[in-house]
Amino acid sequence: MSLNLGAKKIAFFSTQPYDKTFFNKYNEDFGFQLDFFETQLNPQTVALIEECEIVCVFVNDIINETVIKQLAEKKVKIIALRCAGFNNVDLEAAKKHHIKVCRVPAYSPQAVAEHAMAMILTLNRKTHKAYNRVREQNFSLNGLLGFDLFGKTIGIIGTGNIGKAFSKIALGFGCKVLAYDIVESDEMKKDGVSFVGLEEIFKASDIISLHCPLNDQTKHVINKTSLTFMKDSVMIINTSRGGLIETSSVIEGLKEGKIGYLGIDVYEQEEKLFFRDLSADIIQDDAIQRLMSFPNVLVTAHQAFFTNEALTQIALVTFNNIKSLLTQNDIENKAALLV
Known part of the structure; x- marks a missing residue:
């Protein structure tokens, strides 16, 4: 035609x-x-x-x-x-x-997967804080203590193209990788990934990375109840959709120390904020302001694909x-x- x-x-x-x-x-x-x-x-x-x-x-x-x-x-x-x-x-x-x-x-599944790992490394090794310190001629290491990723358990929720790409990166760091999806990937199993139930992901993971779509089944998959299953000081990374996380529950989890690290490239109310320069404005969203006030929270403005x-x-x-x-x-x- x-x-x-x-x-x-x-x-x-x-x-x-x-x-x-x-x-x-x-x-x-x-x-x-x-x-x-x-x-x-x-x-x-x-x-x-x-x-x-x-x-x-x-x-x-x-x-x-x-x-x-x-x-x-x-x-x-x-x-x-x-x-x-x-x-x-x-x-x-x-x-x-x-x-x-x-x-x-x-x-580019690799773009989002690599950003997720960048957030993990930044939160863990605090390179963003070290960068600012050195520029102010502060060469102290106090407060910058991290942990070895090698040997840690990373749980992946959602194993589409991005989840698969992220699993390869995590395996390359020597991590034990658990995954949950309604359709299990034979390719990932051959790579050494273990598919388990969602509750097991919550219980066993040192780091949880979200790579699933947002729908009725996945909305607020991170909530008050699921947080109770998780390890103390768990790290949670979200480069998928903001609605996967119940913001109020995560704020409480941060205050209580249940969540040790939070990295989000997406946010439930981001349509009012992201992709705009609001540096001269008063932001009316109290939840995002509260999140950004925590020293163990890293927020990027939906740039994982970029x-x-x-x-x-x-x-x-x-x-x-x-x-x-x-x-x-x-x-x-x-x-x-x-x-």
């Missing part, structure tokens, strides 16, 4: 300068018309879309039934997520209004998904097509 892609416009929401750089660069091979909006897609901003069949959205855009109904009224045919997660999209509403939804199921390789793949896969839907009404990689 011959199709003039240059006649097709894509409206991008929640865009940053790097989105424009990478999507403009790789659009040279496709020739779409690109409209970039810095604002989030929500019921109030749908009005920005004009004569456009395709919208491209990110993790904090709101694509609920109300928005999808408005998109359908504007003749939008495709919602393209430039990310793997899709918990912010009402898929049933999209199906009802005959709108195709696609995503980027795997862009590598050159990942952004390249995100642009290419997103464009190819859209092209396939326009020309074939299907995508060869079935994991990329949600509706």
